[in-house]
Amino acid sequence: MPYATTDDGTRLYFKQWGQGRPVVMCHGWPLSADSFDDLSHAIAEAGMCAISYDRRGFGRSDQPSTGYDYNTLAGDLAAVLETTRARDATVLGFSMGGGEVARYMSRYEGSQVKQAILVSSVLPYLLKTDDNPDGVEQSVFDAMTAAVRADRAHFWPDFFKDFFGVGLVAHPVSCEMVQWACAVSMQAGLRPTLACAKAFATTDFRADMAAFTVPTLIIHGTADKTVPIDASSRRAAKGIAHAQFIEYDGAPHGLFASDKDRLIADVLKFLRS
Secondary structure, three states, rough: OOEOOOOOOOEEEEEEEEOOOOEEEOOOOOOOOHHHHHHHHHHOOOOOOEEEEOOOOOOOOOOOOOOOOHHHHHHHHHHHHHOOOOOOOEEEEEEEEEHHHHHHHHOOOOOOOEEEEEEHHHEEEOOEEEEEEOOEOOHHHHHHHHHHHHHHHHHHHHHHHHOOOOOOOOOOOOOHHHHHHHHOOOOOOOOHHHHHHHHHHOOOOOOHHHHHHOOEEEEOOOOOOOOOOOHHHHHHHHHOOOOOOEEEEOOOHHHHHOHHHHHHHHHHHHOOO
């Protein structure tokens, strides 16, 4: 299997499908690169190169004890770009992955990046504080952390029902999709799972917004219960100059499955622009 090796020796598994312009994708918590398979296949079929990788601690990548802060994770993205020789790339971050993109843009001055895409992203700052009154209460993250520590196998099914917008009436994805997401999440180590939850909940990316000097597409569902749109993308769209912002009315967090066809169409349109 192909791996990129980071500065601290961590091996990151990656997939590289197709030829042409590179599109490098950072997945969400607590999944893996497999969540991008449908989008990656469409990108490859469109004559471009889809590159997706498992974040450290998740999927088939190594599970070191440390390195789950966004400065290190941005360095991991840099290692993937270097290993795959991705030049003039589009970088796409889903959910937590939006943080890697933002921190990479600021720490590495957007080196080799031609476009950026943020889908259901955590930017610019999720945690409610005195100077961020529209954020999410710390108690919400504390309850999630406690549930994961107590019995994460029990926690995932209800979490992913909200993630994909599954309710008594609404079924935008199959029961099997929810089961798949639960299984993939159990591949991650407990320590990385908890550390990354803390990272995306508490990292302030507001200072990173100015580093988005390339064309940027932002997509978010208005019914997202995992990363509420008012606390995230509606604010990010105001903080990133000349960003194109698309709201999916009534859509949940997991757009790569719940709104797969529309997401693929919008991403491909932007890539071709």
